[in-house]
Amino acid sequence: MSLQASLAKFKQQQEKCQSTLTNTPRAGASKPTQKVTPASTPSRTPSAPVKFSNDTERLQHINSIRKAPVGAQIKRVLDLLLETRQAFTPEQINEACYVDTNSNKAVFDSLRNNPKVNYDGRRFSYKSKHDLKDKNQLLVLIRKFPEGIAIIDLKDAYPTVMEDLQALKAAGQVWLLSNFDSQEDIAYPNDPRVPIKVDDDLKQLFRGIELPRDMVDIEKDLQKNGMKPATNTAKRRAMAQVHGIAPKSKPKKKQREISKRTKLTNAHLPELFQNLNVPDT
Incomplete structure (x- = not known):
């Protein structure tokens, strides 16, 4: 074995011994103990109130509309047609105001026969009494x-x-x-083709005529002059009496009594007050 190989083997043995000594625990050294904490019981938190989702609220709203009386559902459709002035199919009405005319025959028939609604066999639209545009x-x-x-x-x-x-x-x-x-x-x-100019004297004469205070007398005067009155006060009063409706009477003013304390403006004419019964005070 060459010298270089022997040195390399020696170094490996030293490194192995060094690592063994490092990993060996010292005498008297205590192992680290893990502190065990008792498991804490979860505290009961008050349950939050249940909130419905937007979709749930919408479904409840739709259900309340479809369970409403027929008249209430018809009004919703009429309001829709009046505001938009457009023609709607039953499906479009259902999408716009949640009134299902296809599933409710009573609503469909009432809507079709409504005098304010025009139905062409497919669409509903608003129908006014007079067809005007401008x-x-x-x-x-x-x-x-x-x-x-x-x-x-x-x-x-x-x-x-x-x-x-x-x-x-x-x-x-x-x-x-x-x-x-x-x-x-x-x-x-106000027809502009018939301009009428009235003299001031005629206006003053017209305003100076004193009319009767009772409508019956006014109607009689109109008939005397060959004109038919637009009202019939006598007939209306007779019908009111038949139905037990008492005519409205004007409250009478209470006549003031004259006493010694009353201030007399005509004191210089004592003969005017000779026949008055003045109570003693």
């Missing part, structure tokens, strides 16, 4: 009714109809007045 068509319609047309019949013609009515009124093309009997607003045409 202010010009509105003015043409009002001029066809010289005796006036109820505004309630025009409100749902198209979305901006009320704004157009006010614009026509501001332009002097229509009059918006209230009906005394029905308490409804009426639109009257």
Whole structure:
């Protein structure tokens, strides 16, 4: 064996001995003990309230709508058709407002026969009393009714109809007045082809005429002049008595009594107060 090989073998033996001494524990050295901690019992935390997911809430909302009365479901569909002014199939109505017309025959039949709904066999759409699109068509319609047309019949013609009515009124093309009997607003045409100028003397004469305070007397005067009154107060009062409705009577003012403390403005005319019974105070 060569010298180099012997030296290499000797070094390997030394390294082996050194590693053995390093791994050998010293005398008296205690092994590290692991500290065992007792397992702690898990504390009971209060359970959080159960929250429904958004999908669960949506399903509950849909279920409440479909269990609602037929009239309530019809109103939801009418509101949808009125606001959008579009035509919807039953499937689109179900997606938009959760009213399932295909599964509820009563809702479907009521919707199809509703006077405010147009059904072409496939789609539902809103149907107003007067088919109008803009202010010009509105003015043409009002001029066809010289005796006036109820505004309630025009409100749902198209979305901006009320704004157009006010614009026509501001332009002097229509009059918006209230009906005394029905308490409804009426639109009257103001025909620009018939301009009327009234003299101030005639206006003063008209305003100076004193009308009777009772409507029965006014109606009699109209009949004397060959005009038919629009109201029949006598008939209305007779019907009210038949149904046991007492006529409204104006409260009488309590007459003030004159005492010695009353301040008399005509004290210089004592003969005016000779027949008055003045109580002693």
